[in-house]
Amino acid sequence: MSSVTNDTPQLLLAHHLKSLRLLTFLREYDKVAKQCASEGVDHTRYLLRLTELELIDRERRMVERRIKGAKFPTIKSLDSFDFKAMPSLNKMQLMELARCDFISRQENIIAVGNSGTGKSHIAIGLGLAACQKGLSVGFITASALVHELLEARDEKRLLRLQKQLAKYSLLIIDELGYVPLSPTGAELLFEVFSQRYERGSTIVTSNLPFDEWTSTFGSERLTGALLDRLTHHVHILEMNGDSFRLKQSAQSKET
Known part of the structure; x- marks a missing residue:
């Protein structure tokens, strides 16, 4: 007892x-x-x-x-990025961006460069830094986002998805330009950028220089309006160089 x-x-x-x-x-x-x-x-x-x-x-x-909520495809920090292999990338600028002050100022980042140069790695690293600062982050490829938008429109839940996308402190849209968009898909993606303009930060990675974005959106008018909003408050990361993936493949064949 x-x-x-x-x-x-x-x-x-x-x-x-x-x-x-x-x-x-x-x-x-x-x-x-x-x-x-x-x-x-x-x-x-x-x-x-x-x-x-x-x-x-x-x-x-x-x-x-x-x-977990950000849905990163993999976890890659900025500490693991090989800056020596990408001399065109301004490391000081990137470390400053990793403080995430650009998010509180509703500024955007565009990482432009050849395929395989680490643009997604940089975007994920900045997204992780934002998560660690207590900010909400979403990650999605441009093609997957357009697919979700079209599906949501057909199922009469587009407004709910648009509100969800607008709520993120930082939205990362990866691989813009890899796949041409349908006119409806391009307009829906434009709406996402417009709704986040000066309300939230967006990171975009693209293998295309700005003057070739029309090939993705299919309309000079739409592309011009998009770039006007996206580049109003923007940090541009130029990442042109040899593909990391090609280098790794060549090295593995040599060994």
């Missing part, structure tokens, strides 16, 4: 901490109590240690949720 009585406070504490969703607190309180007792730490500092652990773990879980 005494054993049950002695266990009751621990059971109640565990129940209350779960209800409050203080899961790190629940996992660590006994271990930290023993550490503090051996170090002669008072109860205030004991609680401080526990709350710090809870906050650190909660922030980690929130970052993980933001990264």
